[in-house]
Amino acid sequence: MTEILTAAQMRAIELAAIESGEVTGLELMERAGRGVVDAIFDAWPDFKTARGPAPEPPKYFWQDEDAYKAIVLCGPGNNGGDGFVVARLLRDAGWVVEVFLYGDAGQLPPDAKTNYQRWSEIGAIRAFADISEEILNGASLTIDAIFGTGLTRPLPDEIGNVLQFVSVQANSRSKVRPPIVAVDVPSGIDADSGRPISHSVIENDEGYYTPALTVTFGAAKVGHFLDTCTSDYSCNSVSDRRGPSLVVKPIGVEHRIEVAAGNSRIVDLFEPDKARHIDLLGRSSVGLNLLFLSKDRGGHKFSHGHALVLTGGFGKTGAARLAARGALRVGAGLVTLGVPPNAQMEVASQIAGLMMTRVQGGEALAETLTDARLNAVCVGPGFGHERARALVPVVLSNKRATVLDADALSAFANAPEELFETLHENCILTPHKGEFARLFPDLANRLAEVPTRGPAYSKVDATREAAARAGCVVLFKGPDTVIAAPDGKCSINSAHYERSAPWLATAGSGDVLAGFITGLLARGFSAMDAAETGAWLHVECAIAFGPGLIAEDLPEILPKVFCELGL
Ligand SMILES: NC(=O)C1=CN([C@@H]2O[C@H](COP(=O)(O)OP(=O)(O)OC[C@H]3O[C@@H](n4cnc5c(N)ncnc54)[C@H](OP(=O)(O)O)[C@@H]3O)[C@@H](O)[C@H]2O)[C@@H](O)CC1
Ligand SMILES: Nc1ncnc2c1ncn2[C@@H]1O[C@H](COP(=O)(O)OP(=O)(O)O)[C@@H](O)[C@H]1O
Ligand SMILES: [K+]
Structure with a gap:
């Protein structure tokens, strides 16, 4: 775990080191x-x-x-x-x-x-x-x-x-x-x-x-x-x-930081609220989850989860197909696309390892979800607002682990509270900046105001507030992706410095991210673990591929990333 600190936390650690007599401020x-x-x-x-x-x-x-x-x-x-x-x-x-x-x-x-x-x-x-x-x-x-x-x-x-x-x-x-x-x-x-x-x-x-x-x-x-x-x-x-x-x-104050990361006494000295801690995602922080990415030697496809990725209509299915490919590559045992009849031919002609089922409206979706083996759902990419307003409530009432992305978020811009009331703890919202502003306009406005004093309102603050309001995990995308849970747990998946990955700014890369996270939910990851691990792998894939990356490349480079991780 790489803990990163606020200015106040750093000052408290420095002060504790000086007051203990171990070191002087001058020496520091x-x-x-x-x-x-x-x-x-x-x-x-x-x-x-x-x-x-x-x-x-x-x-x-x-x-x-x-x-x-x-x-x-x-x-x-x-x-x-x-x-x-x-x-x-x-x-x-x-x-x-x-x-x-x-x-x-x-x-x-x-x-x-x-x-x-x-x-x-x-x-x-x-x-x-x-x-x-x-x-x-x-x-x-x-x-x-x-x-x-x-x-x-x-x-x-x-x-x-x-x-x-x-x-x-x-x-x-x-x-x-x-x-x-x-x-x-x-x-x-x-x-x-x-x-x-x-x-x-x-x-x-x-x-x-x-x-x-x-x-x-x-x-x-x-x-x-x-x-x-x-x-x-x-x-x-x-x-x-x-x-x-x-x-x-x-x-020379690092041992205190380590103690702080371990949530023991020193932390209480300066930061009693443990929910204020922020993790910078790195190999070590998602390391334990990587262990669970390996497939069981004796397992079969149904023991690795079955994800349902709902598509939009004719001419709009590409985004969901990207997500589904991501879910399959990340290790879901099976992935089924839920397709409206008018898009059936389009989807059927472009998939092989993926499966397909007809999902016209809410009734058909409810029927599909009677199959308890479908343990994770992705809804939103390329969906259209009308379809989202009809199907999102059905998905949410079935309480499956669910990723809501793109139109599944924007469709509720006029009534975000309606959405928040139905979300549950196994949901993940994955807004980019525009989608975030539609669902949380007051938080986005606060974030857009020019700060006049420090500490200023931050993307971490906004994402934490959003997660608390929505009652589920929120993954606020960008080169500085922030992930927060309703209890305040928070991490940053940074694509900066040595992890710089500007090639991710390409159409459809967010759809693949939604797919990675859905696949991990199907594998049984908790919402927070799936969001963190999916986001981290997403950037790793971009780094492994490098310049010229398009969204389609992300799932295809994942096996190489897994291989390098020793899976
Ligand atoms: N933590 C550690 O372990 C270690 C920390 N160390 C170092 O200490 C640094 C922190 O030092 P610091 O607290 O003195 O703060 P710093 O940034 O120098 O500025 C404060 C001064 O600026 C002033 N001021 C503020 N805003 C202003 C403005 N807009 N315009 C004008 N003035 C303004 C403010 O005035 P005041 O608000 O008090 O009126 C005050 O005088 C830290 O970044 C690191 O480099 C290392 O030496 C050792 C280990
Ligand atoms: N400059 C950048 N550096 C790193 N990652 C980026 C950058 N720009 C965008 N991303 C990532 O790319 C993805 C884009 O998602 P999104 O905006 O939903 O696009 P789309 O809807 O086309 O899939 C997000 O995961 C975001 O974090
Ligand atoms: K400076």
Whole structure:
């Protein structure tokens, strides 16, 4: 399990470590700064090997035209303190370093002030007002140590303007610009929601600035995997991989995080509500479920579940066929398509391993569902609103494990409460952003408001509220898919950083996801386990296939993914 933390949780863990006497705040800051410099050298090995140790006297640096140069932007809190440590360590490694401080040095918190003073003994500190385009462009690297987890309100213009410039600089596709390294969190982004706290920089056509590398400490923060924090504009990628990188550097508080993940005492110290924990899906978190994906050696098709995927009418059956193929590939023993008579020929001519049965209206569906072996249903892809309004209530009244996707959601835009009343705990709703807004307009509006303070309302908050209201699992799709259960259990399936899978943005990929989840329900997975495992496998398939992916490829690459997982 990879637990990711809110800013408040991280602060509590840091405080507990300091109060226990195990470590001082100053030492944590030193480790954090060291972690940033190590991550920089890992990401760009040339930066380490091309320069020797710092020669003396310091003024020599300013005359050394070949030395790498870093601009370090320090803020008024401990994030700025980390920046002073980074400045000192880079200087020790032979770099020319220029440091800029926002705010009054006299107001710095104690550890940051100590590091400010240490830097003052060896280098100059200038005000933000002195930053120019020329200075930023002349650097090999810019270090953003302005704000981290302590951002609480909109950025002052003085900082916003610098970030505005930095964002154009970092995002420019036409020119190679110096990369930006964010310390802990890109400044201006709220660590809990991944959203920028209001400033004109967010209006920029180029998007918010994306650091080539973000280095965070102890554990990743929830916001690293949500919303704007994951936007992928940077052309200054680390080494040969596309897109931004996130590195988590240990600073010695990790055992507390592990204890926290184990829900033992320390967790109660700072977060009594265990439903506030958020899991980042990874191989380890779905590992146990993967064991159950293997088929029983002595089993037969009926012992692996029978999924029913309902299709739309003539010319509209492709989406359900994609879902059905996904359900079969993921391991359901049998998959039957429930087809209206006008689409029978269309479907019959395009399937082999799948079965088909006629489902015209509610009565026929009720009759079909008298077969108790049909233990999971997928309803919605390519369905049409009329058919959805007629059949969804029948599906739900039969209390089968059910995935509701696409039109099964949109058809209830005018009366979401009607739908919520009939949902049960074995249901999963899989809305994309538009479908989510139709069913939960107030939550979507809240999510769309420009935040003016941190912690900002997040996709995690919205999905949790939606799940509680609907009374079932909600899987809110996107590159930052959030999955929540009514009891508050929540996870993020991130398709970012090393799991970046933009090829999933292709027609029909959501239908296959609905099919994967339905297949897992047929295999007996609980709603939450099916949603998490299905979503995780979906991204794994996209990564395994790579560029050029279309929805049809997803089920076909699944055997390779299974094979690599050792199934
Ligand atoms: N947790 C850990 O284990 C470790 C954490 N470490 C580091 O500490 C960082 C957190 O430090 P932090 O709490 O001091 O917060 P930070 O982000 O520096 O900013 C707070 C300052 O900014 C100000 N301020 C806020 N918003 C503002 C705005 N819009 N415009 C203007 N000012 C604004 C705010 O002012 P105030 O609200 O108090 O008036 C306060 O002065 C964390 O990200 C990591 O880098 C490591 O050193 C060691 C291990
Ligand atoms: N940029 C992206 N990176 C990763 N996954 C993405 C991206 N864009 C979309 N997805 C995923 O692709 C799927 C698209 O589903 P959906 O919007 O329902 O499309 P469709 O209705 O065409 O199937 C979702 O699972 C979503 O999480
Ligand atoms: K920062």
